[in-house]
Amino acid sequence: MKAPVRITPPVAESAGPPGEDHVLVVEDLTVRLPTETGLVDVVRGLNLTLRRGETLSVVGESGSGKSVTALAIMGLLPKHSVVTGSIKLAGRELVGASENALRAVRGNNLAMIFQDPMSSLNPVMRVGPQIAEAVRAHGSVTRAEAADRAVELLTLVGVPNAEERAQDYPHQYSGGMRQRVVIAIAMANRPDVIIADEPTTALDVTVQAQVLESLAKAQSESGAAMLLITHDLGVVASLADRVLVMYAGRAVELGTADEVFYDTRMPYTVGLLGSVPRLDARRGSTRLTPIPGAPPTVDRESSGCSFAPRCPMASPPCDTRPKLLPVGAAGHLAACHFTERLAGVAPADLFGRGAPSQRSAHREGPGLMLDSIQEETRG
Amino acid sequence: MRGTQLQRRRPPRRLVRRFLAHRPAVASLVVLTIVVVAAFAVPLVWQYSYADITPDSSVPPSLDHPFGTDNLGHDAFAQVLRGIQRSLEISVLVALVSGLVGTVWGSLAGYYGGRVDSLLMRTCDLVLTLPLLAVAAVLANATSGSWWLVALVLSALSWALIARVVRGVVLSVREKEFIEAARALGSTDLRIIATHVVPNVVGPVTVTVTILLSTAILAETALSYLGFGVQAPDVSLGLLVSASSTAVSTRPWLFYFPGLFIIVIALAVNFIGDGLREALDPKQNRVRR
Numbered sequence: 001m002k003a004p005v006r007i008t009p010p011v012a013e014s015a016g017p018p019g020e021d022h023v024l025v026v027e028d029l030t031v032r033l034p035t036e037t038g039l040v041d042v043v044r045g046l047n048l049t050l051r052r053g054e055t056l057s058v059v060g061e062s063g064s065g066k067s068v069t070a071l072a073i074m075g076l077l078p079k080h081s082v083v084t085g086s087i088k089l090a091g092r093e094l095v096g097a098s099e100n101a102l103r104a105v106r107g108n109n110l111a112m113i114f115q116d117p118m119s120s121l122n123p124v125m126r127v128g129p130q131i132a133e134a135v136r137a138h139g140s141v142t143r144a145e146a147a148d149r150a151v152e153l154l155t156l157v158g159v160p161n162a163e164e165r166a167q168d169y170p171h172q173y174s175g176g177m178r179q180r181v182v183i184a185i186a187m188a189n190r191p192d193v194i195i196a197d198e199p200t201t202a203l204d205v206t207v208q209a210q211v212l213e214s215l216a217k218a219q220s221e222s223g224a225a226m227l228l229i230t231h232d233l234g235v236v237a238s239l240a241d242r243v244l245v246m247y248a249g250r251a252v253e254l255g256t257a258d259e260v261f262y263d264t265r266m267p268y269t270v271g272l273l274g275s276v277p278r279l280d281a282r283r284g285s286t287r288l289t290p291i292p293g294a295p296p297t298v299d300r301e302s303s304g305c306s307f308a309p310r311c312p313m314a315s316p317p318c319d320t321r322p323k324l325l326p327v328g329a330a331g332h333l334a335a336c337h338f339t340e341r342l343a344g345v346a347p348a349d350l351f352g353r354g355a356p357s358q359r360s361a362h363r364e365g366p367g368l369m370l371d372s373i374q375e376e377t378r379g
Numbered sequence: 380m381r382g383t384q385l386q387r388r389r390p391p392r393r394l395v396r397r398f399l400a401h402r403p404a405v406a407s408l409v410v411l412t413i414v415v416v417a418a419f420a421v422p423l424v425w426q427y428s429y430a431d432i433t434p435d436s437s438v439p440p441s442l443d444h445p446f447g448t449d450n451l452g453h454d455a456f457a458q459v460l461r462g463i464q465r466s467l468e469i470s471v472l473v474a475l476v477s478g479l480v481g482t483v484w485g486s487l488a489g490y491y492g493g494r495v496d497s498l499l500m501r502t503c504d505l506v507l508t509l510p511l512l513a514v515a516a517v518l519a520n521a522t523s524g525s526w527w528l529v530a531l532v533l534s535a536l537s538w539a540l541i542a543r544v545v546r547g548v549v550l551s552v553r554e555k556e557f558i559e560a561a562r563a564l565g566s567t568d569l570r571i572i573a574t575h576v577v578p579n580v581v582g583p584v585t586v587t588v589t590i591l592l593s594t595a596i597l598a599e600t601a602l603s604y605l606g607f608g609v610q611a612p613d614v615s616l617g618l619l620v621s622a623s624s625t626a627v628s629t630r631p632w633l634f635y636f637p638g639l640f641i642i643v644i645a646l647a648v649n650f651i652g653d654g655l656r657e658a659l660d661p662k663q664n665r666v667r668r
Binding site: 074076102103104105106107108111112114116119120121122123124125133134137138182185 | 555556557559560561562563564565566567570574575578579581
């Protein structure tokens with residue numbers, strides 16, 4: 001089973017000062033990126049907090065703004081992008097900070113693990129020196145000390161024969177091993193926060209688990225909080241304490257992993273969970289339930305709920321955008337007008353064949369529709 | 380378990396293997412090595428110095444004077460050796476200086492892009508529009524004509540070639556994820572350029588610099604031939620060819636021996652450059668295997 005459910009204070013309305021152990025506080029983050037058609041909102045008023053040692057997983061479809069959020073926190077977005085709102089790392093404001101200030105933070109307090117270990121290591125530099133480079137970028141250590149630390153880090157992330165393998169070039173490592181090197185580099189300076197942007201996506205399924213294990217070990221060793229960006233719900237289930245679901249640049253559901261997985265209160269999250277194959281599915285009912293349609297393009301924004309066009313529960317109230325409001329247990333937030341009615345709904349009920357979206361044509365309205373869902377669920 | 384332990388393989392020296400597969404390059408390397416060693420070692424033991432005036436004037440090649448002598452009695456063999464020395468020194472200095480300047484220049488332009496790039500590369504374009512020989516002739520003439528000044532003048536006109544090549548490679552290298560990863564580590568720009576960008580352009584730079592080496596020999600030859608390069612009493616291959624061009628019909632040995640070495644060195648260097656290019660970037664050529 002997952003770790004015990006943590007009681008989490010409400011987060012979105014962080015009106016009060018964030019607690020001592022909040023190492024990363026993002027408030028009302030908006031990111032606009034320049035495109036051919038002008039500036040486009042990619043992240044729209046995102047709030048999130050990260051406590052020391054915690055793992056917060058950000059999930060969502062491609063284009064939901066996950067990676068852009070990560071890059072915004074790192075301050076690595078293209079020059080002409082516009083970032084507003086507030087990103088506080090251990091009390092230090094990063095939005096609008098000078099490049100020098102950001103550089104001092106990067107790699108030191110804030111580290112990032114990139115998606116593809118094939119391309120995120122310098123091909124012409126031996127692995128050991130490459131890790132040592134990370135150590136030497138901050139703090140004054142001698143070359144020899146940095147080299148020792150590199151071997152130590154390699155051992156820690158589970159590279160066998162670390163001393164010898166430190167002399168190898170990246171192309172002599174396998175994909176999983178390379179990603180461990182990337183993890184070692186990220187934790188080199190014991191950062192407060194590690195941002196992992198889809199750390200296992202580029203890897204073979206068979207080594208994903210090992211790499212995740214290294215990641216978890218590295219995290220506990222360095223005491224870092226982790227922002228884990230992924231669209232692999234299996235990864236989420238194995239690592240995350242809390243989960244933030246993003247859709248079209250907004251947070252649509254936030255809660256502990258258990259809450260989000262077992263007490264889903266947002267149709268989009270329901271759909272996400274329904275599109276994952278399960279080993280424990282009952283026989284005969286193993287059909288996956290895809291979410292119809294495609295995510296909205298970022299350059300067009302309606303005033304209503306951005307998921308409404310794909311949502312089987314869409315109804316007049318959805319023309320106004322739902323706020324991210326507490327539901328159920330403390331700390332569980334969802335942005336939907338019908339959170340109450342979503343309690344206990346299974347993906348197949350919502351998106352499956354014969355789901356309301358297909359039948360609603362001859363129904364009266366959303367009220368009736370939802371009643372029928374609940375009927376079915378109970379039955 | 381002991382018995383099943385895998386033999387640890389040392390990194391394959393792929394580069395060397397590929398270079399060795401290129402026959403002309405290997406042959407050229409052998410020839411060039413012999414020429415270079417001879418040019419620097421033989422004068423130490425040879426009975427005449429390049430400046431000696433021997434009693435034999437205008438004798439054709441013989442055992443005593445393998446390349447003959449000129450009308451003043453200079454031993455042509457000693458002079459050719461000296462000429463090779465000078466020509467090699469000049470071209471190596473040109474290659475080093477323009478390689479260094481060009482790499483730094485091109486890296487900065489490619490890495491920073493935007494205005495920095497425009498400024499640096501337009502300067503390059505400007506330098507490249509200058510007709511090499513004409514400008515070098517004027518500059519070299521204005522300076523005293525010592526060999527290193529000739530080399531610096533040639534470097535001043537050829538670094539832009541390297542800068543262009545480097546910039547092109549850096550443009551693709553800087554988009555690689557490991558550059559962003561280095562930025563995410565908080566490395567400064569200069570540190571990134573020095574530790575991540577430059578090592579990744581070493582291959583193309585080596586090739587271009589090698590080719591430049593032979594260009595420099597030819598350019599120095601041309602300059603000296605025109606009378607703007609190395610000045611007598613010093614000797615270079617170009618100067619020798621130039622000085623004896625009037626005697627082609629009467630004392631052909633004076634003209635053909637230095638000429639032969641110019642061709643041999645230039646060809647050898649070009650082939651080596653070719654071999655290096657293939658070894659470093661085998662995709663550019665035929666698929667072996």
